[in-house]
Amino acid sequence: MGHPAGLIGLLHLGRIHDETPALRAVLAAHGIASELVPLPALADWDATDFGATDGDSIDWGRFDRVSVRDCRDSHRHPDFLARIRVLAAHLEVLKVPLVNPLAVIEAGHAKSHYLPQLERQGVALIPSRWLPRGWRGSLTGLLEACGWREAVLKPAIGAKSWHTYRVRRQGRGLAITAADGSSPAAALDADAWLAGLALDGEVCVQRFLPGICRAGEFSAVFLGGEFSHAVAKSVAAGGWIAHEGFGGRNRLRQASAAERCWATAVEERLRRRFGVLPYARIDGIRDEGGELLLLECELVIPRLFLSEGEAFGRYAEVLVGPTSTRMAW
Numbered sequence: 001m002g003h004p005a006g007l008i009g010l011l012h013l014g015r016i017h018d019e020t021p022a023l024r025a026v027l028a029a030h031g032i033a034s035e036l037v038p039l040p041a042l043a044d045w046d047a048t049d050f051g052a053t054d055g056d057s058i059d060w061g062r063f064d065r066v067s068v069r070d071c072r073d074s075h076r077h078p079d080f081l082a083r084i085r086v087l088a089a090h091l092e093v094l095k096v097p098l099v100n101p102l103a104v105i106e107a108g109h110a111k112s113h114y115l116p117q118l119e120r121q122g123v124a125l126i127p128s129r130w131l132p133r134g135w136r137g138s139l140t141g142l143l144e145a146c147g148w149r150e151a152v153l154k155p156a157i158g159a160k161s162w163h164t165y166r167v168r169r170q171g172r173g174l175a176i177t178a179a180d181g182s183s184p185a186a187a188l189d190a191d192a193w194l195a196g197l198a199l200d201g202e203v204c205v206q207r208f209l210p211g212i213c214r215a216g217e218f219s220a221v222f223l224g225g226e227f228s229h230a231v232a233k234s235v236a237a238g239g240w241i242a243h244e245g246f247g248g249r250n251r252l253r254q255a256s257a258a259e260r261c262w263a264t265a266v267e268e269r270l271r272r273r274f275g276v277l278p279y280a281r282i283d284g285i286r287d288e289g290g291e292l293l294l295l296e297c298e299l300v301i302p303r304l305f306l307s308e309g310e311a312f313g314r315y316a317e318v319l320v321g322p323t324s325t326r327m328a329w
Helices: 020-029 082-094 102-108 111-120 139-146 185-199 211-215 258-275 311-322
Strands: 006-012 032-038 063-065 128-130 150-155 167-171 171-180 204-207 217-223 225-233 249-253 279-286 292-298
Touching: 006 020, 006 311, 020 032, 020 311, 063 139, 082 102, 102 111, 102 258, 111 128, 111 292, 139 167, 139 185, 150 185, 171 185, 185 204, 185 217, 211 279, 217 258, 217 311, 225 258, 258 279, 258 292
Parallel strands: 006 032, 006 063
Antiparallel strands: 128 204, 150 167, 150 204, 167 171, 217 225, 217 279, 225 249, 279 292
8 A cells, every 4th residue: 555645734722623524534535644733832842943852752844734724722822823933943944834824824813914904905894993902991982983883892813703792882881792692791891891801912893884684794715816615604693793603604605796806806915915825715794885895814724614615625635735746636
């Protein structure tokens, strides 16, 4: 029995995407082996030469390439980027590529890094304000200054609606609702509550778009720089979060010419900065006039809706890499 055409390392932080087992089966059917590998802690490296310490037995030179997409919950690990940077330096010495170039990982990790730049390039975003770490002030005053009656607050680094809240002005007060429908007890003092959120990092404040309750979110998936498929993400009855974890549903959507044009225009701007991306998910919500506004671009650890789009084979081709000289698809 011959050796497989290559070995792909799938980094993780204790959890993987639900679709990863099926993806690994597709790879194996084409002679491509994959291995789930925990992302090493900083203490596992010798800082003098980026070599593995005696406590780390991973032989990184065995891999043909390494993927970061299964590093779920990276937003809960403040040292995630530091760990990736050290690993990337070690892999560079070994000439083992990351599926995502390090520049993409660094830029895509925080919404505050890439979204304002896309806005400066002419992409219409959901109106947003970025509060720096340690921000203190009046939440009511902020909403009044923006002219918004409702807004969504979330960390600049986050996923799966983690610490995501809907804020509504009610008379002289505020109503604050978490993604799960609960009301934070600390919200009785909204300013102190928001200051507490900002202690951990930058906070994004976006105008709430009521259209999400009717039309949900539109997600376009690109693989290897090519449009692959689109998904409509709906919210549960009475809800406001388009996520299956909060009762929402995802279904394959036949994207219109206008929707594909919108998503492609965003992807092209990303390509100018980073080159052809292995994958990208571009999410939008419609405003009151029906125009799509960019919510975010998921470039590092996205759910790609491979099942809905029947795209396991296309993604596997991207993961293997067309430029690899050691693998054959």
